[in-house]
Amino acid sequence: MTGQVKKIALDTTTFLRVQKWYLLAFAGIAVTIIIAQILIQQHLSSQLNDSRIINVAGRQRAFSQKLVKEVMLLKTVAPDKTLQLKILNDLKQTLYIWKTSHNGLQNGNDSIGLPKEVNSIILNLFSELNPHHKAMVNAVETILKEGGGLNIHSNSYADELQILLTNEQPFLMKMDAIVNEYDQQSKERLEKLKLKELLLFGFSLLILFLEIVFIFRPLSLQIRSTISKLIQSQEETENNAKEIKSLFVEKEKSLQELQELNFVIDNAALFASARNDGSIVFISKKFLELLDHSKSKLTLTISEVLTQNQGQQQYLHEILSSKQRNIRTEEIEITTFTGEKIWLDMSIIPMHQSSLVQSVLILCSDITERKNNQIKIEELTKQNYEENIRQKQLQASQIVEGQEEERKRIAKDIHDGIGQMLTALKFNIESINLSQKEKTKEKIEYLKILTSDLIKGVRTATFNLTPPELQDHGIFPALQKMTHELGKLTGQNILFENKASENIRFDSLAETNIYRVTQEAVNNAIKYAQANYILVTINYKDNILSVLIDDDGKGFDSAILDQAPKNNSEGGMGVFFMKERIGYIDGRLFINSIPGEGTRVTINYNLKLDGSK
Template identity: 75%
Template sequence: MKSRGSQYSLDTSTFLRIRKWYVFALAAIALTIIIAQILIQQHLNSQLDDSRVINVAGRQRAFSQKLVKESLLLNLKNKDSDSRKELLEELKHTLWVWETSHHGLQHGNDSLGLSVETDTEILQLFKELTPHHDAMVMAAQTIIDLDFSSTSMSEYGRQLDILLSNERPFLQKMDAIVNEYDERSKAQLQKLKLKEYLLLGVSLLILLLEVVFIFRPLSIQIRETIKDLVQSQIKSDKSTKEIQKLFLEKEKSLQELQELNFVIDNAALFASARSDGSIAFMSKKFLDLLELSKENLNKPLSEILTEDDGQKQYLREIFKGKRKNIRTEEIEIKTKTGKNLWLDVSIIPMHQSSLEQSILILCSDITERKKNQFKVEQLTKQSYEESIRQKQLQAIQIVEGQEEERKRIAKDIHDGIGQMLTALKFNIESINLSQKEKSVEKIAYLKQLASELIKGVRTATFNLTPPELSDYGIFPALQKMTVELSKLTGENILFENKADENIRFDSLAETNVYRVTQEAVNNAIKYAGANYILVTIDYKDDMLSVVVDDDGKGFDPSKLDKVPKNNSEGGMGLFFMKERVSYINGRLFINSIPGEGTRVTINYNLKR
């Protein structure tokens, strides 16, 4: 039976021994570091508490002086009741903070970050300080409660004398308390320094012991191990030369076996066939896929793979004959039970020592991939057909929108201009020159009717074809539109041009931007109930931007998709605004807050 030491090789036993001592050494160093950190953190926490206490204690001196100062100022503010009242409030606050801090330094206060004081010397100093503190508190409270009438001024002077007489002793004893806190902090720091020196000595001692008892013996052992390894290497070189001859002879055979093992390991569906087409071997998984057993392997490979005659003929063609290169095919086969499968087949030629060629068949089942590919093609076709249907639907909606626009124009002409022309005709026919007074009234009415008729004709023609758009471009056209709509509707419609110069764009882009802006302004006029409508145009970095702002009642943008595409009064509606902007590869943004107004932004990039 082997001993425990002989169970491991030389390198393993050496490594285990080195690892054990290194872990021990590192653990000792880590332990000293952790202990040092714990002590430092404890002292830092204590220092933070002492720093807070010293800060509050020092602040007590300032607040005692502030208390006396504010009490003295009350006599100066005697005639100004508002200033005295403000000063009294400040005095109350000062007294509350001063008294709270005094109790917190002794008994602790979470809001001030103070803990309960346990030092007997400091508590004794606070005990000596308390009579002066209480006297000053009572005096300040009495001053606060005074009404500062002529009869109470003598009481005010008496309480002020109490404050002044106790202030100096309070400051002296508060200085003693602060100094005591400082001495205590210095003493704790000195203790920490001694602990740090002690830990440093322990760490250096550990390092020295590790060098003497761990690193030096290990270095000697490693040197002996290297010496043994060198001797072993010499012996190994001799054996290697003898083995190398055998290795070179078998290297070729081993390479062929490695290639074959790689193929078998990475392809579960494989088979091999002889030069006459008969099967030499077929994997179990291949047999299960084809729903066959080993007893069925007495036929040629082409007949076993499929039951379809056409497929059999095709397989015979690709299996026969001698080949030098690997051939890959995706073929469809039909199993014995009528199931259709798709296989990714690789045909690999194999040359035997007898110079007779055989083939190795490697397959992958790609039936699912083919099914998914067919589904993708179907979905692509459906998506294309759906896109065509959407385009047809959009075309129908555009035609309907055009018809609605024509109906609106016809309605405006019939209900507006037509009725005014009819009224004009009837009034002209009813004029009787013999009745001068009625004739004068009718002529005046005819003038008014003619003016409204002219306004209606201008409005209709302006909405149809603004001449400024084709002659001068989008900038003057939008300015003219705001001026005319402001005159015609009486609304406060403003225009602001931030562009440096008048830029001309493609006529199609200008027309669509103009129409979308016109629709946005008309919507604001009809539905917003706004005090003003502002149209702002800008051109910067090849980007044309038109913004329509109003301060009207606004709406909920989330309900935009539920709004009908054409309103009852005709017009493009939101759908046609989006279609027009999309047609020129622009972008439309609609932002609105109920009760605050609406902003419509049209962006057109010249480089798109």
């Protein structure tokens, strides 16, 4: 009793000691993980601020160039006062954003998410930059003060423009230096984080090493000792089992016989036995009920009881009277006494007995329902296959019709636009009479205008067919170019917003299809939406490329999208081909519209990195 108490106390002590060291080791690892996560989260927050600052600082260069460009545009559009006022308004907005961002980079600005700058190196760089910035701001403000009465031919405009051009290059160079300094500081913070992570990683490895030495190794020795004792006990158990096994041999034989009998009872509710001449020895009541016979008909042969069809009777008589020695299994359709057709899974078992009283045992299962279901499945499979073929044929014909309509449209554009201008160009050239100098001069001026329109028409046609930006630079610049060109051609307010951090290139087939679907969505908004603006937004996040086309037009009932597409003079195939194109590249297309509020078309494409450029 004392030994048992000591053993229990020893086990408890060992368990408590191992438990304590385990808790200490896990606590150490948990602390290192928590500290590492805190450091990583702090660094991520810092990286977000750095990214925002670098983005705003980099954008300052673009705004400085935009200011100079808009000031120079004032001279280009001088005759048109309305356009001049519009450019002045844009110039005012650009100057406001530029000044706000410049001040926010130094003193902070909560509205655009900029903290106050405390780094002396960056502040010194800004102090060198500020004179150029101030000179450019003063020049633009002077131009804005003149407003609609601005005289682009005056010395004042020329002086202010010269100030802008003189300070633009130094501003860009110093702004590059500031952006580089922001990037360098971000890298230094990252290096410090790496060092802390390495120290924490080393500490975790040390804890794991101590666990192996002081916990896992002693525990493995104890487990090995326990396993040895278990093996010894197993050997003793096996010896005892051999002695017991002989006691159950006869019992197992009896159990096997009972299992065979249970199989016959459980799986052969439809069974019968017959003699060599086909006469019935016994047939189950359930079998008779299935065959629609009563017990008074037992004078018939087994084949006559099983079916009323003479051909089936002859076949059954042959296989039942054959001298086979092996079990035979067949699926047979029979005709009952009432004319009903049923299917039986029939097993014919020869019984070799000395008396030869019964020579054949017949075991059956009713499989009529399974056969009927199988036939229905085959019919449904055939119908489904034929329906798929019809759908494919319909889609193919619709695609061919759509392609033909596209060719007709291109041919019509070339014939009605470029063709007519070429004809007019030819007639005007032929009508030139050099002896009539005044008329010749007028015709030449007209030919210049006509040639310019012809070049514009050719560019528009080629742009609609294959935009060069798509192949050379990718989907991002191509969509920006498309919105810009369509805005100029149609006069509508078509905007483009790129929320992606970099220009991603991927499979050319996917780029082409996404471009065409976006183009179709924008054209639909131009033709039917009667919108004040059309906004194309592109974003790339978590390997998902998203393109959104929004308008504030009249909208429509989204239920019409579920109707079958039509191909006629009123259109109707556009949405069908949009879905086909996106489905072809395994993308997803969503169209949401509310009458009177506008429409949103969303394109999502899962970008495969192994196929990207």
